[in-house]
Amino acid sequence: MTEIVLNTQTGTSRIHCGEGAFAKYARQLKGGKNFVVTDTNVFALYKDAIFSAFGDDVDIKILPAGERSKTYGNLISIIGEMARAGITRDCTVIAFGGGVVGDIAGLAACLYMRGLRLVQIPTTLLAQVDSSVGGKTAVDFGKVKNLIGAFYQPAEVIADPVFLKTLPAREIRCGLGEIIKYGALDGGIYQKLSAAENIFDLNFLGKITADCIRCKADVVEKDERETSGLRKTLNLGHTTGHAFELFYKRKSHGEFVLIGAYYELFIAKKKELVSDEYRDGLIKLINSVVKVPSYKNTVEAAKFAKLDKKNAADGKITLIVPASEGRCAEIKLGFEEYAAYLSDCAKSLEKKL
Numbered sequence: 001m002t003e004i005v006l007n008t009q010t011g012t013s014r015i016h017c018g019e020g021a022f023a024k025y026a027r028q029l030k031g032g033k034n035f036v037v038t039d040t041n042v043f044a045l046y047k048d049a050i051f052s053a054f055g056d057d058v059d060i061k062i063l064p065a066g067e068r069s070k071t072y073g074n075l076i077s078i079i080g081e082m083a084r085a086g087i088t089r090d091c092t093v094i095a096f097g098g099g100v101v102g103d104i105a106g107l108a109a110c111l112y113m114r115g116l117r118l119v120q121i122p123t124t125l126l127a128q129v130d131s132s133v134g135g136k137t138a139v140d141f142g143k144v145k146n147l148i149g150a151f152y153q154p155a156e157v158i159a160d161p162v163f164l165k166t167l168p169a170r171e172i173r174c175g176l177g178e179i180i181k182y183g184a185l186d187g188g189i190y191q192k193l194s195a196a197e198n199i200f201d202l203n204f205l206g207k208i209t210a211d212c213i214r215c216k217a218d219v220v221e222k223d224e225r226e227t228s229g230l231r232k233t234l235n236l237g238h239t240t241g242h243a244f245e246l247f248y249k250r251k252s253h254g255e256f257v258l259i260g261a262y263y264e265l266f267i268a269k270k271k272e273l274v275s276d277e278y279r280d281g282l283i284k285l286i287n288s289v290v291k292v293p294s295y296k297n298t299v300e301a302a303k304f305a306k307l308d309k310k311n312a313a314d315g316k317i318t319l320i321v322p323a324s325e326g327r328c329a330e331i332k333l334g335f336e337e338y339a340a341y342l343s344d345c346a347k348s349l350e351k352k353l
């Protein structure tokens with residue numbers, strides 16, 4: 001088991017990761033009064049684990065599974081149920097589920113009586129390596145993702161690979177998208193990914209999770225609120241990936257991050273920012289998780305990149321691209337140039353098919 005401590009100006013998060021973390025740390029919460037938030041899928045699979053860890057009479061809110069539950073309405077209904085259950089300042093909110101549960105329960109914990117102790121128990125690979133760590137909480141509003149949110153550090157995160165056993169393949173690929181992103185930011189993670197026999201192996205994933213969490217915790221410790229620009233690097237692959245996600249939908253978020261990273265590596269090569277060898281190494285990892293499509297409507301899709309929050313007031317598209325092991329670079333491009341690169345990359349992919 002690995003223990004990682006994340007210290008920020010607003011609080012300290014103790015992160016327990018590895019096999020046995022849930023058995024050891026969740027039971028320590030049994031003595032106090034807890035309020036559990038989960039979703040229908042997770043509850044169906046882990047009802048017994050929840051009741052045996054927190055007691056049969058624990059107060060629990062079960063949201064319908066999926067992103068569509070990350071709403072203001074559900075946030076208020078969680079808070080209402082907490083009030084009805086007599087939750088007070090000394091109680092703990094336990095987010096038991098994927099990133100959707102983590103984000104909405106985290107925000108409820110932040111708002112209720114100006115803040116309750118929050119424990120994240122992430123059950124998806126994406127939530128373990130990414131969303132449960134770093135203190136970002138939010139709900140969507142209208143069509144805007146994460147419009148209402150706050151920074152609120154969990155007191156504890158319990159990331160146990162035991163939960164990965166029931167994850168559908170799509171959710172594993174989704175988490176791997178973020179894991180390979182960490183590989184592009186951190187030389188040690190890149191080496192481990194490149195040397196692994198099978199990156200889908202659950203034992204391997206259970207171990208690399210700790211490296212990814214450490215990488216994220218290091219960044220968040222230095223730039224909790226994304227003010228210095230460092231936390232932006234966690235968005236590698238996301239400018240283009242997110243634009244494709246909004247336009248093409250269907251694939252998982254992590255797969256789009258990898259597709260975005262592939263297109264952005266094409267741009268990095270044209271700009272002579274990345275060596276062929278390193279680029280080939282990253283592409284091999286990307287291809288092991290997702291087949292990168294040769295998209296036809298790149299110009300239309302590229303328009304969504306204009307909405308990216310990394311873009312400055314000058315209207316340029318900002319990309320974080322891999323440069324060499326453990327190092328990335330920032331590129332700013334006018335929209336026409338950016339869209340032309342995406343379409344050239346799509347054409348080069350077409351030739352390969």
Ligand SMILES: NC(=O)c1ccc[n+]([C@@H]2O[C@H](COP(=O)([O-])OP(=O)(O)OC[C@H]3O[C@@H](n4cnc5c(N)ncnc54)[C@H](O)[C@@H]3O)[C@@H](O)[C@H]2O)c1
Pocket residue numbers: 039040041042045065066067070097098099100101103123124126127130131132133134135136137146163164165166167168171174
């Ligand atoms: N706060 C942050 O820093 C941050 C970072 C990245 C993403 N996010 C947010 O996270 C959300 C996505 O998270 P996600 O990918 O975990 O999605 P999710 O929470 O919707 O979970 C994906 C699916 O897996 C199911 N599931 C969860 N655990 C399972 C298990 N152990 N076995 C079987 N099925 C299981 C869920 O019911 C759901 O159907 C988005 O809303 C995104 O905005 C937040």
Ligand SMILES: [Zn+2]
Pocket residue numbers: 178238253257
């Ligand atoms: Zn992401």
